[in-house]
Amino acid sequence: MDKKVAIVGIGYSGFGSTTPDLSYREMIFEAATKCYQDAGGIHPQSIDSFVASSEDFMEGISIADEYVPDQLGAVLKPVHSITGDSLQGLASAMMQIKTGQQSIVAASAFSKVSNLSNHDGLVTYATDPFYIRPFNENPYFIAGLEMNRYLHETGTTREQCAKVVTKNRSNALNNPSALYGARIELEDVTEAPVLSYPLGIYDMSGHLDGSIVVLLASEERARELTDKPIWIKGIGWATDTPNLDSRIDGMGSAVYARLAAQKAYRMAGINNPFNEIDFAEIDDTFSYKELQHLEALNLCGPGEAGKLLELGCFAPDGDFPVNVSGGSLGGGYLHEANGLQRLMETVLQLRGEAGKRQLHDVETGLAFAWRGIPTATGAAVILSTRP
Amino acid sequence: MEDKIKVAGGTGLSAQDISSGKIFLTEDSLDCTYAWDTGVAVNRYLEELKKGKIIATRCRKCKRIMLPPRLFCELCFIPCPDWQYVQDSGIVNTYSICYVHWDASRIGKDEKPHLPAVIEIDGAAPGMGIMHILGEVEPQEIKIGMRVKAVWKPEAERSGSITDIKYFKPC
Numbered sequence: 001m002d003k004k005v006a007i008v009g010i011g012y013s014g015f016g017s018t019t020p021d022l023s024y025r026e027m028i029f030e031a032a033t034k035c036y037q038d039a040g041g042i043h044p045q046s047i048d049s050f051v052a053s054s055e056d057f058m059e060g061i062s063i064a065d066e067y068v069p070d071q072l073g074a075v076l077k078p079v080h081s082i083t084g085d086s087l088q089g090l091a092s093a094m095m096q097i098k099t100g101q102q103s104i105v106a107a108s109a110f111s112k113v114s115n116l117s118n119h120d121g122l123v124t125y126a127t128d129p130f131y132i133r134p135f136n137e138n139p140y141f142i143a144g145l146e147m148n149r150y151l152h153e154t155g156t157t158r159e160q161c162a163k164v165v166t167k168n169r170s171n172a173l174n175n176p177s178a179l180y181g182a183r184i185e186l187e188d189v190t191e192a193p194v195l196s197y198p199l200g201i202y203d204m205s206g207h208l209d210g211s212i213v214v215l216l217a218s219e220e221r222a223r224e225l226t227d228k229p230i231w232i233k234g235i236g237w238a239t240d241t242p243n244l245d246s247r248i249d250g251m252g253s254a255v256y257a258r259l260a261a262q263k264a265y266r267m268a269g270i271n272n273p274f275n276e277i278d279f280a281e282i283d284d285t286f287s288y289k290e291l292q293h294l295e296a297l298n299l300c301g302p303g304e305a306g307k308l309l310e311l312g313c314f315a316p317d318g319d320f321p322v323n324v325s326g327g328s329l330g331g332g333y334l335h336e337a338n339g340l341q342r343l344m345e346t347v348l349q350l351r352g353e354a355g356k357r358q359l360h361d362v363e364t365g366l367a368f369a370w371r372g373i374p375t376a377t378g379a380a381v382i383l384s385t386r387p
Numbered sequence: 388m389e390d391k392i393k394v395a396g397g398t399g400l401s402a403q404d405i406s407s408g409k410i411f412l413t414e415d416s417l418d419c420t421y422a423w424d425t426g427v428a429v430n431r432y433l434e435e436l437k438k439g440k441i442i443a444t445r446c447r448k449c450k451r452i453m454l455p456p457r458l459f460c461e462l463c464f465i466p467c468p469d470w471q472y473v474q475d476s477g478i479v480n481t482y483s484i485c486y487v488h489w490d491a492s493r494i495g496k497d498e499k500p501h502l503p504a505v506i507e508i509d510g511a512a513p514g515m516g517i518m519h520i521l522g523e524v525e526p527q528e529i530k531i532g533m534r535v536k537a538v539w540k541p542e543a544e545r546s547g548s549i550t551d552i553k554y555f556k557p558c
Contacts, residue, residue: 023426029459036464044464060421070461112424121418129413 004387005097006222006229007214008104009039010344014210015177017332018114024059028071028110028211035106035213036073040225044073047215048102052081053089053109053336057122060115072108072213084237085371086212087339087379091235093216103218104225109337110211119207127374132244140204142244142373144196147288149252151198153302154295158198160306161287162189165202165329167309168284171316172326174357179332180206189287203287208332212340214347219387228351233364233382234270236263240376247376254289256378257296257368264366264380265298274299274320277382278362279349281342283370284327293368294322297380316357324349324357339369339379346383428458431470433547439539443511445469451512473510475537476558480505480516484526500526506535506555522554534558 011034014027022030036042052068061067065081068074082089086109093105113119123139150156163186172181184202192200215225222229238259240247249255261273270276280299284290291305299320300308308314314322325331325345334341346365348354364384371377404410425433428444432455435442443452444467446460452471453460460467482504487493494500502521507514521529522538535555545551 020424021426023424023429026426026428026458033464057417057419060423070457071459073461073464075461115421115423117420117422118418125415125417125419129415133415134413 003098003100004219005094005216005232006219006387007232007343007347007383008217008222008225008229009035009037009042009215010212010347011035011038012177012210012212012344014110015179015332016209017179017207019112019209024110024112024211025071027112027209028108028213031110031211031213032072032106032108035215039215039217042104042215042225044106047073047077047104047106049078049093049096049105050074051089051093051096051105051107052079053084053086053107053339054081055083055336057125058111058113058116058335068108072106074106078102084336084377085339085369085379086337087235087343087367087369087381088237088377090214090216090339090343090381091237091379094232094235097216097218103221105216106213107216107340108211108213109334109340111207111209111335111337113207113335114209123373128242128244132374138196139373140199141196143204143286144199145244146251146292147199147203147286148197149250150288150292153250153252154306155303156288156291156306158190159186160291160309161203162186163306163309164284164287164290165189167315168290168323168327168329170330171324171357172330174355175326175331176355178326178330179208180330181326199286205285205328205333208334210334210337210341212334212337212344214340214343229387230347230350231384231387233384234264234266234268235379235381236260236267237377237379238263242374242376244374253302254292254296254370254378256376257293257370257380258298260378260380261297261368264382268382268384270382273297273366277320277364277366279321279324279359280366280368281325281327281345282322282366282368283338283342283378284323284329285333285338285370285372287329289370290322290327293370293378297366297368316359321359324354324359333372335372338372339367342367342369343381343383346381350383350385426458428456432456436549436551437545437547439542439545439551441473441475441508441517441537443471443473445471451515452510454508454511454515454517471510473508475508475539475552477506477508477511477516477535477555479521479529479531479533479535480507480514481531482521482529502526502529504529504555517549517552519549519552520554521556523556528557
């Protein structure tokens with residue numbers, strides 16, 4: 001089980017608020033073609049196995065996993081789906097290589113959220129039918145509850161959360177694939193209409209359609225396929241209880257992130273993540289989530305993330321750049337493909353292919369994804385240029 | 388049937404127990420509708436059906452004339468931008484006779500069973516075609532390998548849907 005696993009190819013397509021020009025199959029075919037080209041032009045016949053991350057209700061088709069093969073070149077091959085964030089799908093693909101069962105495995109995910117009339121209704125449908133749904137609230141009240149408790153417990157301020165928004169949307173201006181880049185002021189965020197107090201409309205990321213395909217390989221095959229393998233050094237994922245009223249550490253902390261990161265750090269041999277990791281792409285579905293996740297990921301102490309943010313620590317030129325890509329707030333939220341989006345940016349940075357937003361001298365990066373409300377699931381991946 | 392079941396113990400539930408609120412239930416339904424983007428291939432296919440034609444795409448590598456049309460060959464994994472019309476006739480590859488409705492209720496005495504069938508379309512690659520229904524035929528007359536032809540809706544009634552073909556009938 002000590003086999004090393006590398007990312008040898010990555011491709012994306014779509015990345016628009018709507019994508020009426022392509023069916024989901026055509027969109028994924030485009031991402032897969034780019035990914036395989038990126039891995040030295042490999043033909044999918046040479047790929048051993050495929051893992052897709054999907055959620056039937058998001059796709060509007062039950063047993064969506066049966067609709068995976070064609071567009072990935074996976075017909076007549078081992079294929080399965082993970083109902084979870086795409087970093088959980090990545091973990092599944094990685095394990096197939098670690099066990100020695102397969103040598104080359106593709107992982108994919110996509111969002112066609114623009115095809116849904118009522119995504120909020122779908123999120124409500126994910127809440128408990130006895131305890132939560134009878135209140136008939138817009139589901140973003142859950143983010144309001146989390147944010148309020150997080151601010152209360154840590155002393156983090158509303159303005160510090162707003163600063164996450166201005167940072168990430170400004171970062172997105174240097175990312176051609178980011179949809180929501182903008183130069184906005186702190187007051188634009190704090191004075192925006194409130195959605196669910198203390199959460200305002202600019203504190204949440206906008207929807208995004210798109211598809212991402214990643215190719216993983218064993219060390220031996222990775223060396224044949226690419227000059228720039230990016231190694232998966234550690235991976236971990238965890239889920240808290242679904243009960244909103246009895247989360248293990250309450251609504252204020254992201255215990256799933258802490259546990260996922262602990263596993264990933266241990267596997268990667270990381271003792272002091274702030275010093276040993278150069279940058280991170282961290283879930284920022286909502287503004288407060290970036291700060292809450294930074295603390296849970298042990299990149300700083302409780303209540304410190306907001307202060308460090310104000311000092312410029314997480315800026316592209318800071319000590320620990322966070323979401324240089326613009327994150328979800330600046331790039332758009334890709335739903336089940338959220339994790340692969342965080343991963344893709346981390347890979348591009350480590351390869352030195354991040355264009356205008358390229359960081360200097362980066363060797364190790366962290367990608368962290370949360371599965372969104374009402375879930376308490378997160379997954380962390382440590383990537384490195386060194387095996 | 389119910390009188391054949393012996394209750395060994397306990398207290399049975401009745402529909403009234405539930406309707407009178409003796410048994411607690413919570414009901415909800417999903418409030419979401421979907422509008423799937425057809426994309427390039429499905430869109431052209433439906434557009435042509437509206438015109439009363441069946442169109443396929445051709446793979447330059449494996450030479451299959453693919454129906455329903457797709458923008459890429461799932462076996463060769465290359466783009467397939469070449470369009471080609473095929474016939475609206477073919478042979479029955481397989482069929483079934485449905486004696487129940489979608490909800491498993493039995494069809495009435497005078498009701499005709501639904502006749503779903505896979506039609507291998509003339510001009511398409513062997514084994515490729517359309518899943519549709521058969522009409523103007525008695526169930527006992529259907530044979531695998533039988534020749535059939537599309538019966539189209541009148542042009543004004545076509546909407547760009549697979550049901551623009553009403554059914555396939557023997558020919």
